Amino acid sequence: MAAVQTDQVTLTINGQSVTVPKGTLILDAAKKIGIDIPIFCSHPKMAPVAVCRMCLVEVEKLPKLQPACAVYVADGMVVKTTTEQVGKYQKDVLGFLLINHPLDCPICDKGGECPLQDQTYQYGPGASRFDFPKAHFDKSVPLSDKILLDRERCILCWRCTRFSEEISGERELALIQRGTNTIIGTFNDEPAQSNYQGNWTEICPVGALTSRQYRFISRPWDLDRTASICPACSMGCNIQIDARSNRIGRFQSRENVAVDDSWLCDRGRFSFPNFQRQGQERPRVRRNGSLEEVSYEEAIAFTADALKHAGGQVAGWASPADTNEELFLFSRLFREVLKSAHLDHRSGVVADAEPDDIALPIADIERCDQVVVLGGQGVIDAAPVLHLRLFKSERKGVKILKVGVTEGKRALDAIPAEAQAIGILATEADKQAAVDLQAKLAKKVKGSVRRLIVTTGPNGRGAKDLGILPHQGPGYASLNGRAGRGRLQWPGAGVKGLYVHESSPLHGFVPSDAESMWLSTLPLVVFHRFKASPLDEVAHVILPGHAFTEKYGTVTNMEGRVQRIRRGIDAEWVREDWRVLQQVANALGASWAYESVEEITGDLVRELPPYAAVNQEARVLWSEST
C-alpha cells in the first residue's frame, strides 16, 4: 500500500483535490475530474510539444502561466484553470491563432466538428483586433490523391507532422520555412505516399487537412453514425460509418486500444465507395438463357429445386467478409441439409488450418522483446495498421526483424537464447513457414514464442473457425475421412452446382481462367451477393444480399476477437442474407425458425462454446494450452 502511495501525487485543480500517478500531465489530471482545458496541439497518442499555447493555466508559485499539456503534476500543486488571467490568455491565444485563419467555416468540411470553431465559441474573443491583411496561401493544395491541404486554415499545431514522425515513422510531412512563413508540406511538394494519410485529417484540429473523397459531401450534424468494423482486412479496426441520406460519406476511426489504437489505414478508410449501392435490384432467375426478374419467393423456390437436383454434388463458397451468423447457416445448409462438404472461403492455395489458439494478440506485440515479421512488407500490406503497432513497439524498445519468408534462418540466428517473449507475424499464405520457425525458436529460447497469422478478409478467421473449409468442420473438427474438395479442385470433381455467397466486392469470388471455363459449363450457379460482378453472366440465380456495411452480425479478426458489425446503411428492400439462407434450407426440408441474428448467434455459441467471447467482444480461445 505504501509503495503504491509513493507513486501517486495529490494536487488541487480549481479547488478540487485529485490523486493521480506520478508523471501525469496537468491536462490529464484535470480531465480525470471532469475539468476541460482547451487544447489544439496536444494529442493523447503523441508527446507534448506545447506549441499552440491554448492550454495555459495558472499554477500557484510559478510566475507565468503554464501549458497544462506539457507540465507534469507535482504533489501539493495548486492549479487554476478558470481565473480571469487564464480567460484573458485564452482569448489572446485564440486571437493570435485566428490572425491568419480565413474563417471560411461556411464552406469548410470541418465546420461543425472543428476544435478551433468550438473553442473560439467557448473561450475566444467575439471579434478580431487584427486590422491588417491576412497572410494568403494557395487554397486546397493536393498533398496526394487522397488529401487536400489548405494552408490558410492551418494553425501549425504540428499534429500531422508529429503523426508522421511518432506514429507512422514515415516523416513525410514537415514544417517548411520559418516564422509567419511556416507551412506544412512534403519534400519538394512531391505527392505524399503514406498509407495512413486519412489519420492526418482526423487529428487536424482545423480544416487544413481534408479528405478529397469527403469534400463537400456533408455537414457533420447531418451524418448518421454507426459503430462498425472496417471491411478491408483481417485487422478488425473499429470504424464509424458516417452516412448522409443513406449513402456512406466516410469511414472514421473509433478507438479500440487492443486492435487499432485509434488509427486506420487509407486502404480501409477509403474503401467505402465499394459499398455504395446503385439503385434497387430484384432477384433474377435464368430462363431460356436470359435473366428474368422474379420475387424472392420464386427465386428461393427455384434455388432449392435446382440444389435438390444437383444432389450432394454441390459446392459452396462463402466470402471471408460474411458474418459469423451467415457462415454458421451456410455451413449448416451444406453439411446438414445438402450433405455436401465441398465448402470453402479461400481464393488461393492456403496451407490450412488448425486453430490459432496460441495466437499472439495484436496489442501484445508491444510486450514482446523480439518480433519477426516473416514476409516483411508483404505482411504489412496484408494488414497495414500492423505497421503502426510495430513502429510503436519499436519506439518502446521491441526489436523488429523483417525477413523474407524463406529467411527464417536469419531470424533464428539473430534472436538470442535469453529472449523472453517472441512474436512471429506472417500472412496465412506463409503460415507453414511461421509454424516451422515457431517450433525452431521454441527449442532455442527460454521465453514464449507466439505467432499471429494475418488471415484474409474481415472474417477470414471466422470462416476457418466455423468450418467453411473442405477438410475441417466447425471448431476445426475432424471430418473422419469425409472431407470434401477445396475450391481449386472443384473443376473436375464432378461438382454439379455452385452456391456463392459474398458480402463485399473487396473479397468476392474472382474466377481464375480455369474456373471461368468450368463455370460456363456448370448446370447451376447460385450467386447470392451484394454487388454485380462478372459472375452474374454465368449465374442461374441472382439473389441480392446485403453489403458488409448494411448488415448486423459478428466478425472475427486475425487474433480471434469477435466484434459486432452494424447496419450503417438501410437497404430494407433487400431480404437479409440469413433469412434467405434459412428459407432455402427450409425449402429443402429443414425446419429452422430463426427470428433474429441474436438467435443465430445463440445457437452458434451453443455449438462452439469458445464463441461466447462474442458477448465481451473478446478473443476466441480454442484452448489456452499448446
Add this chain to the structure above:
Amino acid sequence: MPLAKSTADHIKDLAQRYPSKQSAIIPALWAVQHEQGYVTPEAMAEIAEHLGLPASLIEATASFYSMFLTKPEGRHEVVICVNAPCMLRGADEMTAYLGRALGVRDGGTTADGAITWHSTIECLGACGGAPMMQVDHQFEENLTEERIDAIIERLRQPVAVAAPAPAAASERPKRKAPAPRRTRSES
C-alpha cells in the same frame, strides 16, 4: 546536378561525426552550398540519402535557416537592417532607396546577376553604425544614399579575373567565396 564526389564524401564523413545524424544536416547543407552556390531539391535528396534521413527533414532545415539559398542568386548578397535603432536612423528611407537603386524588390536579383537583395533583416548588432546593411557577410554602416550608390557601383564590377578558387569551381557562377570562418579545413 549530382554533388561532386568530394562533397558527397565529405557529407558521408560528417554523418559519422555526431551522435545523431540530424546534427550533420547543417554542415552538409553548407558543403552543398559551397560547392553549388545554392541548395537544390536534388541536392537535398542526396544529403538525405547520405545521412540516412527523410528528405523532408533536410528541406525543413534548409528552409528554416535564411543563410541557405534554395535558388540561384546573384554574385553578391545584400541584407538590410530594419530593426528599431536602424529604423530611428532612417532605415526605411535607405531600404526604399536600395530598392530604387537596384531596380529590384526585397528577394530579387538584378538583371546583370550581380546583386541579390536577399531580404530585410532584424538586428545584426551594429547599431552604433545604424543604419546598416550587410554585403557578403561584411557590414556596411552609416548608410547614406551616396554610400549605397558607391557600394552598388563596386559590386557591379565584373568578377575579378584572378579568382583564388580552384579552376573547376570557378566555371560555375559562384555567388561568393566561402566565408572562411565557416569553412571546415578538411585534410
